[in-house]
Amino acid sequence: MIGSLRSMHSVLRPNGLLIVDSRNWEALYRTRPRIMVSPRMTRKDGNKCAWVYVWTIPRDFTEPCRAEIVILLEGRDETLSHEYFTLEFKPFSFDDLILSTVSAGFEVVDTSYASSNPFYGILAQSK
Secondary structure (H helix, E strand, C coil): CHHHHHHHHHHCCCCCEEEEEEECHHHHHHHCCCEEECCCCEEECCEEEEEEEEEECCCCCCCCEEEEEEEEEECCCCCEEEEEEEEEECCCCHHHHHHHHHHCCEEEEEECCCCCCCEEEEEEEEC
16 A cells, blocks of 8 residues: 555655545444445446445454445346456555555645544645
8 A cells, every 4th residue: 555655646746635535444344234235326338327235344454355246237228237346355444544645755634534434535745
């Protein structure tokens, strides 16, 4: 993470701004949902679609998290099809993101983090 943030820092002018949008992994691990469904229909390639996440969330951040993502697509003729993706990754805490951002040469200016919010953003400035 620090390497990626350093690369972003290297392409910004002094006092350039970085905005990071993140899922609140601590909140997800606290609530440990198994299935999450999109709150509304959206569009993908001109088709109506909805997504479903099927989570495998370990007990703590030391093990990888797994998300199976199913995108349900409604064609123009109202038939349904789907796309399926699997992601396995190591999540990070809010504190880890802040420390990594600072280690990469940024100053954190603002954040929208709240422990109960499912997503948050941080605003950082290159030094």
